[in-house]
Amino acid sequence: MDLRQILGSALLGGESDAIVATDRDGSITFWNPGAERIFGFASAEAVGSSLDLIIPENLRARHWAGYRHVMQTGASRYGQGDLLSVPSLTKDGRRISVEFTIVMLRNGQGEVAGTVAVMRDVTKRFEEVRELKRQLAVQGQVSSRS
Numbered sequence: 001m002d003l004r005q006i007l008g009s010a011l012l013g014g015e016s017d018a019i020v021a022t023d024r025d026g027s028i029t030f031w032n033p034g035a036e037r038i039f040g041f042a043s044a045e046a047v048g049s050s051l052d053l054i055i056p057e058n059l060r061a062r063h064w065a066g067y068r069h070v071m072q073t074g075a076s077r078y079g080q081g082d083l084l085s086v087p088s089l090t091k092d093g094r095r096i097s098v099e100f101t102i103v104m105l106r107n108g109q110g111e112v113a114g115t116v117a118v119m120r121d122v123t124k125r126f127e128e129v130r131e132l133k134r135q136l137a138v139q140g141q142v143s144s145r146s
Contacts, residue, residue, distance in 0.1 A: 012030075012032050013032065013033060014032065014033065014034055015033045015034050015036075015037050016034055016120075017034045017118050017119060017120050018032065018034040018035035018037075018038045018039065018098075018100075018117075018118070018119040018120070018121075019032040019034060019035065019116060019117070019118055019119075020032075020035050020046075020051075020116070020117050020119065021105065021114060021115065021116045021117075022051060022114045022115050022116075022117075023113065023114040024071050024112065024113060024114055026050055026051045026064070026067055027048060027049065027050060027051075028046050028047050028048065028049050028050070028051065028053070029047060029114065030047070030116070031043040031046040031047050034119075035119070038090075038096070038098070038119065038121045039053075039054050039088070039089075039090050039091060040090045040091030040092060041053065041054075041091050045091075051063070051067075053089075054088045054089050054090075055088065055089065056087050056088070056089055056095060059086065059087065070102075070104075070112070070115070071112055074104060074106075074111075074112045076102055076104070076115075082101070083099045083100065083101060084099065084100055084101070084102075085097060085098070085099045085122070085126075086098060086100075088119075096121055096123040097121070097122050097123045097125075097126040098119045098120065098121055098122065099119070099120050099122050100117045100118055100119040100120070101117070101118055102115045102116065102117045102118075103115065103116045103117075103118075
């Protein structure tokens, strides 16, 4: 096995980050152990399902509009290293916060065939920042009354 294969196996089989691949229609084609850990769905449950599996219902219309645009144009700013932060759903219905980037998958003719997203659960950090902002707002209200 060459170095590329070793690296690929290590990254795709890792449990720290979720790696999820989709086809042009948004059906899940790959779901790694990190995705199982973060979202709670086994690979057998997720592969073949729609991304709606992990997208909160109130965000689906916006997600699919953006997804169709990316499939048509083949371009996404989140494929250039910008992080997208969004709420997501776990198997038990909890909302979590994830950050991710995407990579375009292309067929032999160079046409967009789907995406691969690398996702990280940032729920704890998101909640800590929200609590700090709340504390600062309370302190600001107390200071302005003094």
